[in-house]
Amino acid sequence: MPEFKIAEDPPAHDGHDASLxxxxxxxxFAALRAFDAVARLGGVRKAAEMLSLDHAVVSRHLRAxxxxxxxxxxERTRTGVLLTEDGLRYHKRIAVAIDTIASATIDLMKRSDNNRLHTWAMPGFAFHWLMGRLSVFEASNPGLDIELRPTDMCPDFARHEADVDIRFANAYxxxxxxxxxxxxxxxxxxxxxxxASPDYVARSPDIERPEDLLGHAxxxxxxxxxxxxxxxDHGVTNQEALSGPRLWHGHLTLDAARRGRGIALGNHLIAADDIAAGRLVEVGAGLFEHIPLGAYLFVARADRWNAPQIARFRHWLLAAVAAEVPTALATKCLVTAGHR
Structure with missing residues (x-):
C-alpha cells in the first residue's frame, strides 16, 4: 500500500516575523527595567527604592x-540624572513595550484570579448605600477578597486599577x-x-413653590x-440669588443636611436609611415633579464582564437596588424621563 503523509499546518501568521x-x-531585561524606572522617576535612588534594589545595583544596570x-x-549631574536625546528617544520606545508586557501579564493573571474584587465607587453611593449592604454579598461569597475604594476618580481599566467602577452619569x-x-x-x-433635617424644616419658612428654595440655605x-x-427643570430661571457652601462630595452635603445646615440634593436610594430613621425628610414632598438628574452605572472591562466574581457582584447589585427602589418613585421617574 502506498504510504500516506499528513501535511502539517503552515505556521500561523499574525503579522510578526517567525524568526527571533x-x-x-x-x-x-533587568537593565532595561532599571533604565525605564530611572527615566520615569527621574533618579537612581527613587528607581532603586521602587525596584527594591540597592542604588549601586541600579547604577550598574545603567552602565551595562x-x-x-x-x-x-x-547624563549624571550633581542633582540627579538627565536623559540624553538618544536616551529620551530610546526610552519612549521601550516604555511602550514594557507597558505592553505588564498589561499582558496582568491580563493573564486576572483571568485565573477569581478570588478578588476591586471596586471603585462614587463616595456618596459607597458611604450611604453600598457599605451598609455589602456584608450581604460577602456572606454569600465566602473567600472572596473585596476591596472598596470611594473616589470621584475613574479607574484606569487598561492598568487593572479596578475590576468594577460605579459612577453617576449626570443628565446635565x-x-x-x-x-x-x-x-x-x-x-x-x-x-x-x-x-433636609426635620429640625431645619420646622424652623424655616414654608416652601410652596420651587422659587421658595432660593431663600433657603x-x-x-x-x-x-x-x-x-x-x-x-422646575421652571426657575432667575437664579442670581443661588448661593451656599460647596462641600465637594455628596456624602458631605447629606451629612451637613442631617446636622441642620440646610437643604441638599439627593435621592431615595442613597438617603433611604436616613429617611427611614427620621434624620432626613424630603422637602416639599408631593409639591415638585420627580425628575432624575442622572443615573448610576455599573462599569467593567468588556473582556471581563462575565468573570465569575464580576458577574456575581453585578447580579447581586442590580437585584438589591431594584428591591429597594420605591415602586411609586420608580414609576414617576420613568414617566418623567420619557419626556426629557
Missing part, C-alpha cells in the same frame, strides 16, 4: 545597558466619558429631591450646577 530577533538586539548599546543614555453638563474597551449597565435612575457639591439644573 538577533541576540544582541535585546539587552538583559549603555555598554550594550554603545550609547550614552544618561458634559456627558460621562467612558474609556474604550469597557461595558456598562444602568443600576438606577432615581428622581433627585431636596432633603442650599448645600452644594463641587459647584452650583446640580441645584441650577434642578431649579431649571
Amino acid at each position: 530577533p538577533p541576540r544582541n538586539a535585546i539587552p538583559p 545597558i549603555e555598554a550594550w548599546t554603545g550609547t550614552t543614555l544618561i 453638563g458634559p456627558p460621562l466619558s467612558l474609556p474604550p474597551g469597557v461595558r456598562s449597565v444602568e443600576i438606577a435612575r432615581m428622581p433627585t429631591v431636596p432633603l 442650599l448645600l452644594h457639591e463641587e459647584s452650583y450646577d446640580g441645584w441650577s439644573a434642578w431649579l431649571s
Whole structure:
C-alpha cells in the first residue's frame, strides 16, 4: 500500500516575523527595567527604592545597558540624572513595550484570579448605600477578597486599577466619558429631591413653590450646577440669588443636611436609611415633579464582564437596588424621563 503523509499546518501568521530577533538586539531585561524606572522617576535612588534594589545595583544596570548599546543614555549631574536625546528617544520606545508586557501579564493573571474584587465607587453611593449592604454579598461569597475604594476618580481599566467602577452619569453638563474597551449597565435612575433635617424644616419658612428654595440655605457639591439644573427643570430661571457652601462630595452635603445646615440634593436610594430613621425628610414632598438628574452605572472591562466574581457582584447589585427602589418613585421617574 502506498504510504500516506499528513501535511502539517503552515505556521500561523499574525503579522510578526517567525524568526527571533538577533541576540544582541535585546539587552538583559533587568537593565532595561532599571533604565525605564530611572527615566520615569527621574533618579537612581527613587528607581532603586521602587525596584527594591540597592542604588549601586541600579547604577550598574545603567552602565551595562549603555555598554550594550554603545550609547550614552544618561547624563549624571550633581542633582540627579538627565536623559540624553538618544536616551529620551530610546526610552519612549521601550516604555511602550514594557507597558505592553505588564498589561499582558496582568491580563493573564486576572483571568485565573477569581478570588478578588476591586471596586471603585462614587463616595456618596459607597458611604450611604453600598457599605451598609455589602456584608450581604460577602456572606454569600465566602473567600472572596473585596476591596472598596470611594473616589470621584475613574479607574484606569487598561492598568487593572479596578475590576468594577460605579459612577453617576449626570443628565446635565458634559456627558460621562467612558474609556474604550469597557461595558456598562444602568443600576438606577432615581428622581433627585431636596432633603433636609426635620429640625431645619420646622424652623424655616414654608416652601410652596420651587422659587421658595432660593431663600433657603442650599448645600452644594463641587459647584452650583446640580441645584441650577434642578431649579431649571422646575421652571426657575432667575437664579442670581443661588448661593451656599460647596462641600465637594455628596456624602458631605447629606451629612451637613442631617446636622441642620440646610437643604441638599439627593435621592431615595442613597438617603433611604436616613429617611427611614427620621434624620432626613424630603422637602416639599408631593409639591415638585420627580425628575432624575442622572443615573448610576455599573462599569467593567468588556473582556471581563462575565468573570465569575464580576458577574456575581453585578447580579447581586442590580437585584438589591431594584428591591429597594420605591415602586411609586420608580414609576414617576420613568414617566418623567420619557419626556426629557
